[in-house]
Amino acid sequence: MDSTFSPASAAKTKTRTIVINALFITLTLVATMFINIRLPIMGNGGLIHLGNVPLFIAALVYGRKTGAVAGAFGMALFDLFSGWTIWAPFTFVIVGAMGFVAGLISEKMPGKRAVVNTLAIVAALLIKIVGYYFAEVILYANWVQPFGSIPGNVMQVVTAGLIVVPIAGRLKKIARK
Numbered sequence: 001m002d003s004t005f006s007p008a009s010a011a012k013t014k015t016r017t018i019v020i021n022a023l024f025i026t027l028t029l030v031a032t033m034f035i036n037i038r039l040p041i042m043g044n045g046g047l048i049h050l051g052n053v054p055l056f057i058a059a060l061v062y063g064r065k066t067g068a069v070a071g072a073f074g075m076a077l078f079d080l081f082s083g084w085t086i087w088a089p090f091t092f093v094i095v096g097a098m099g100f101v102a103g104l105i106s107e108k109m110p111g112k113r114a115v116v117n118t119l120a121i122v123a124a125l126l127i128k129i130v131g132y133y134f135a136e137v138i139l140y141a142n143w144v145q146p147f148g149s150i151p152g153n154v155m156q157v158v159t160a161g162l163i164v165v166p167i168a169g170r171l172k173k174i175a176r177k
Helices: 007-034 052-062 064-081 085-108 113-140 145-176
Strands: 036-038 047-049
Touching (some): 007 036, 007 047, 047 145, 052 085, 052 145, 085 113
Antiparallel strands (some): 036 047
């Protein structure tokens, strides 16, 4: 038996993981709900929010699982609490995938952290654009209207990336302590 393993340390690790996941679900929900601006553009891309900031911190600092959990649950809960219930299943899958892929790229890809994290956020942006485009096609039965959401989606993710990429490396070092 490994001398570093103990049931107490395993329980401590599980508890820490649950607390971190709950924290980032809450931060994502709160940042989406209370730090947002509604823009008057067509489609559903008129809501600009900062919920992607804690989502990307979760993914880049704590990894793909925490990123997926924070994004899926945090933003789907926003949809449920804000009356956009029909969007919740789409958001759960799309934003969960954004967090998972961003975290995966950050975990597995070698190279300078700022470059790797930027690529991770670009991948998340592509998931968001494609995912919400097709979600809107399904909901609106229209292939043109969803293009109106793309500028808002780009603004959300680029803004979050500009905030998170410069600090993610430092936050990861702090989290390891």
